[in-house]
Amino acid sequence: MNASDRTPADLLRSALAADPARPLVTFYDDATGERVELSVATFANWVAKTANLLQGELSAEPGDRLALLLPAHWQTAVWLLACSSVGVTAEVGGDPADADLVVAGPDTLEAGLACPGERIALSLAPLGRRFPTVPAGYADYAVEVPSQGDRFAPFAPVDPGAPALVVDGTERSGARLVEQARADAGALGLTPGARLLSGLGYGDWRGLSTGLYAPLAAGGSVVLCRNVDQLSSESLAKRVESERVTVTEV
Numbered sequence: 233m234n235a236s237d238r239t240p241a242d243l244l245r246s247a248l249a250a251d252p253a254r255p256l257v258t259f260y261d262d263a264t265g266e267r268v269e270l271s272v273a274t275f276a277n278w279v280a281k282t283a284n285l286l287q288g289e290l291s292a293e294p295g296d297r298l299a300l301l302l303p304a305h306w307q308t309a310v311w312l313l314a315c316s317s318v319g320v321t322a323e324v325g326g327d328p329a330d331a332d333l334v335v336a337g338p339d340t341l342e343a344g345l346a347c348p349g350e351r352i353a354l355s356l357a358p359l360g361r362r363f364p365t366v367p368a369g370y371a372d373y374a375v376e377v378p379s380q381g382d383r384f385a386p387f388a389p390v391d392p393g394a395p396a397l398v399v400d401g402t403e404r405s406g407a408r409l410v411e412q413a414r415a416d417a418g419a420l421g422l423t424p425g426a427r428l429l430s431g432l433g434y435g436d437w438r439g440l441s442t443g444l445y446a447p448l449a450a451g452g453s454v455v456l457c458r459n460v461d462q463l464s465s466e467s468l469a470k471r472v473e474s475e476r477v478t479v480t481e482v
Contacts, residue, residue: 238392239406240316259306263459281380282314294319299326301340304434319390413445426452431460431482
């Protein structure tokens with residue numbers, strides 16, 4: 233990847249320039265049987281649309297804080313990169329009452345109502361389906377995002393030294409995040425083209441780095457498995473083989 237990359241959004245732009253067609257995120261939910269594979273180009277398109285939603289419809293600005301109340305999921309990864317693109321600080325599991333915006337899933341809708349600002353709900357259903365009825369107090373992501381632009385340009389430059397991520401009570405700037413992701417990629421033995429299977433949650437830095445940032449920094453890809461504990465060891469071994477996994481973290 234480009235040595236000058238200083239934010240997660242920079243890493244994604246470099247991945248897109250290098251090989252837009254290669255897989256970037258392959259998502260499994262072993263409770264529902266869902267499998268979704270996103271190439272770099274497809275993932276980047278989702279990020280651009282979500283960043284446009286953030287910046288345009290939701291009027292988010294650099295320095296705003298977004299409480300991200302979602303599990304490990306491909307759409308969570310999209311939101312993390314969209315926040316980085318706009319300059320919004322993503323607070324994973326953050327307190328909605330202290331946030332400017334909140335993004336919640338089906339299990340965190342009630343908690344998210346404490347946010348005084350804009351609220352977005354994700355059904356996390358297969359194929360990104362809408363809620364049958366939009367949750368009270370929220371806008372439905374699946375309704376709002378399709379009409380957004382496929383290309384994104386921030387209204388203001390994103391400062392790599394500004395807060396980009398808060399998880400487990402630790403705040404990281406974009407530059408610090410990229411630095412740590414690169415170090416983690418090295419420790420995991422990730423090289424360009426590596427394919428990492430992660431069954432870890434997104435509730436701490438290790439899970440976020442393993443399940444998104446380190447593979448992105450290395451020029452690799454991630455097989456992100458939610459509810460992997462419901463998979464037998466034999467089935468997991470078959471997945472490792474079929475997905476051509478080179479590193480496994482569960």
